Amino acid sequence: MTTNVLFHSTPKRWAEYQAPLTRAFAAAGLDDIHLAEDIPAAEVDYMIYAPGGATDHDFSQHPRLKAVLSLWAGIETIIDNPTLTVPLARMVDHGLTQGMTEWVTGHVLRHHLGMDAHILGQTGTWDPVAPPLAQERRVTILGLGTLGTAAGLALAALGFPVTGWSRSQKSVAGLSCLSGDAGLLQALTVADILVLLLPDTAATRDILNADTLAALPEGAVVLNPGRGALIDDAALLAALDSGHIRHATLDAFRIEPLPPEDPYWANPKVTVTPHIASETRAITASEVIAENIRRGEAGEPLLHLVDRSLGY
CATH class of the missing domain: 3.40.50.720 (NAD(P)-binding Rossmann-like Domain)
Structure with a gap:
């Protein structure tokens, strides 16, 4: 038949x-x-x-x-x-997983090495300040599904201390795994670079809000290749304006394509990529x-x- x-x-x-x-x-x-x-x-x-x-x-x-x-x-x-x-x-x-791993690894390394200053900020000033080694830059990934786990393991292989958080407790060799509300706070406090790879559910919407942003270290970087609804946009823009968050690289948004008038486009501390992290x-x-x-x-x-x- x-x-x-x-x-x-x-x-x-x-x-x-x-x-x-x-x-x-x-x-x-x-x-x-x-x-x-x-x-x-x-x-x-x-x-x-x-x-x-x-x-x-x-x-x-x-x-x-x-x-x-x-x-x-x-x-x-x-x-x-x-x-x-x-x-x-x-x-x-595996194609989707590999694409996400490449995007996350690339942008973590970009912010870790301070590549924007050298690529975009040529001023004629010789300033030989080397970045720290990966072991000194802490990365937290919210979401330890297939994509989050793969990205975390790739970063750990490069020497980054990686903390992963999920709603239910998981165990991934090479990563520090946390769960629950207390675990979320702990994961945020050790995030020099925060990666959002959670699904869009009632429990995860606006998980990055004024309170959770405040828990991040001063000068932290936010990467969101997950879902736009994970972020309270007004709270993130306020944290960028205050300097508490150094930069945000965003690939997913509540409205896509991102409207030309959206404040993310004009903010010099925001990088917009057009939902290409993992196709x-x-x-x-x-x-x-x-x-x-x-x-x-x-x-x-x-x-x-x-x-x-x-x-x-």
């Missing part, structure tokens, strides 16, 4: 993913797959999900639907949809999608299932 896989996304993504998905299905031994961007609702078995616009899809119109497979790591726009009752898998793939790559993501459909058809547990009680 043919397994119908609906690609529910934009025409641009369909053009990007059609060939890699077809190859991945063949490599996974899925020979009887019908992949299309237009399949009658009643005949859809699996949905690959990455809409470019409206996110209020009515999943109840698909009586045969077995699972929804997101191309995104973040699933905050779909998880509360009351019509979604089948398993939901978020995207975790889903078609080749590697297609392999994950194919493996999950293979598992679903074989009656095996799906990878990266979302726990709706936790929000990720």
Whole structure:
């Protein structure tokens, strides 16, 4: 029997993913797959999900639907949809993880080495002041999922003392792992550079606010390649203006694209990157999608299932 896989996304993504998905299905031994961007609702078995616009899809119109497979790591726009009752898998793939690790490592090193002063601030003044070694610059990562753990281990391998914080206690060799409210405060107080890699949930929104910013060391740097809703924007701008926070490099925002009038653009202590820290790559993501459909058809547990009680 043919397994119908609906690609529910934009025409641009369909053009990007059609060939890699077809190859991945063949490599996974899925020979009887019908992949299309237009399949009658009643005949859809699996949905690959990455809409470019409206996110209020009515999943109840698909009586045969077995699972929804997101191309995104973040699933905050779909998880509360009351019509979604089948398993939901978020995207975790090695291409996405590698991209995030490279962005985090690159910007931590940029701020650690003070590269902006040399790249952007050429004044003709010879000032041979060397930066401290990595062992003297403390990094805290909020969020010890796949992305946070990978980034933390990469930084630890370079010699940075890395503290990781998560809602529930975790243990990662090479990292100092904390959890809970008391652990959050402790993790912030040792963050010369703070990296936000938490999901967007009710428990994490505005986790970086006036109180938690005040717990950071004077002159700390904030990196946010996670979710825009993690930051109270007004509080961060105030902390930058006061000098308590030295710089913020931000890749995710509450409104995207970031509007031209947003104060982040004009603030000299803010670097904006256009949500490029970790993009889903078609080749590697297609392999994950194919493996999950293979598992679903074989009656095996799906990878990266979302726990709706936790929000990720």
